[in-house]
Amino acid sequence: MSATPVLALRGVSKRFGAVQALTDVELEIHPGEVVALVGDNGAGKSTLVKTIAGVSPADEGTIEWEGRPVRVARPHDAQELGIATVYQDLALCDNLDVVGNLFLGGELFKRGVLDEVEMERRARELLSTLSIRIPSVRIPVASLSGGQRQTVAIARSLLGEPKVVVLDEPTAALGVEQTAQVLDLVERLRERGLGVILISHNMAEVREVSDRVAVLRLGRNNGTFTVADTTQEEIVSAITGATDNVVTRREARTTEVNQ
């Protein structure tokens, strides 16, 4: 694992009116690393995703990309850097077909004209490598099931050769087979040296694929754990707020082990 994180958040804060959604959040993602971002409902995970993606920029704090501070004020900025995001609310255009949605904002052209044939060919190829079953790539996404829409959104994030992929509850609507496929995919992304931020409420899933777990609680960092030497209980208590004990208990345990 390289020493400089590909993406780092330093002291990020975000306010919505009377709600302080994020306070001084720190997060680092290294190339080839899967970081799970966990926390209770309303902890601020999706808000953090949107600051990374430039959808709603942070009020305070900096974002560092490969060691140097960058400005991510618009979604376009994040895309330029190589951050691909799958949003919790998917953000698809219902009136466009699957191909149109997959390539939205990154259309292929041939002599200045949309290259529908090539886009359709690549869309089919991509969907079949992801084993996504969709009636046709030429039907509007409005007519897809929730899980199919989710797989389209995930496939979409992989098209632009990103360096960091942010997945906000990617498996929430998926069946068993598709969930396994997305987890496989996350592992493949790690093997290819990409950084992945995975948001999930499913602890088994988190422990299965991620290297580190960052816990958010009420908009603040509440510990970062290396999955290999942390128990599920420790993570859960960090999520639910029994923080004061976590650190002590952890110390107690490590000293126990060392003895």
Place this chain on the structure above:
Amino acid sequence: MSTGTPAEPRETQHEEPRTDAGTAASGAATATVDPRLLVRQEGFKGYLTDLGRRLRTGELGSVPVIVGLIVIALVFQLQDSAFLSANNLNDLFVQSAGTGLIAVGIVFVLILGEIDLSVGSVSGMSAAVFAVLSVNQGMNEVLALILAVLTGMAAGAVHGFFFARIGVPAFVVTLAGLLGWNGLMLQILGASGTINLDDDGVVAQLTNHYFADKAAAMGLATVCVLAFLGFSLLDARRRKAADVPSRPLSEIVLRTVVLAVPAYAAAFVFNSYKGLPLAVVIFVGFVVVGDFVLRRTGYGRKVFAVGGSSEAASRAGINVSLIRISVYSIAGTMAAIGGLFLASQINAANQSSGAGSLLMNCIAAAVIGGTSLFGGRGKTWSALLGALVIQSINSGMALLGTGSAVRDMITGAVLLAAVVIDSVSRRTQKTAGRA
């Protein structure tokens, strides 16, 4: 449509394919194509069954308006045999150009899911700008024409700016435009209120010039049909080469014939009168260019995306404000061009330019032609078809000597019918999973 996948395609005739679970579960684990999908049969029969299914599930497209046009033509022809005469049909086409060109701009705005109430006033203002510059100021006509069109574009950009950047609802901004630009028009027309245009000038020619040579109309029809056929064949070949579904040859031939019949019929009608009207060439030209922009360019894709979900579009990196401002500029530009055609018909700019039922007719044309009021769906061809419907009603009523009272009631009823079809087809499309 062969997809080349291991899953065995079901035949299209069966409407309820979700029966035996056994086949779906067996071995289809890695198939990309859902075995429940109604895969279209190869060949012509497949095309017909697919067409039938699409009509039944509410994907009506241009079918209602074409049926409507035929019904209108038959009804008026039975009342007065002059309706389908070459003379009347020619006038009908030429007079629909002004409304139709404005409606092309409206189609863009409707695809965004918005409305533009100012196009009537903008069209009148542009005509006035042209008249003042070319007649009163003695400016070169072509230069005056360009400035008049740019005036319309600027007016549209102003609407777009207030809507997209300031966040004023488009309805209110363009309502202000409706009043404001009409006032500006009255102001620049000055005391006389009417400026007559040069009888042989550029604008006068717009609706009065005909290519008398019979080869012109036939040639244009031939070029259009051959171009359509050529592009369809090329596309099918590229698709085959890339191994993605393509249209079968029989379908391409059928579609070409469906295009060729009205194209040659129109050419025949024009040649039986004065020849190919310049107005029709320009109008159809704008429709084709608009269609190309919407369906084949990155810009058009962005317009549809913003109309479908502005949030998703902006997250995809699209500059939503810029798209909105540009679409309102297009609407203003098309309004100005349409306004010059309307001025050409009366060869003057006067205080009633762009007033009256023009605005409603333009919006009605786009909607009657099949562009959805709900945003996200539409074609510039609907402006052409809708403008023809409205002008047919006008023309037929004029032949029968009925007053504007009855005409407005009938146009209103047709518009209502179109909106009902739009709403109902949207609902059936939803339930049929096509919306």
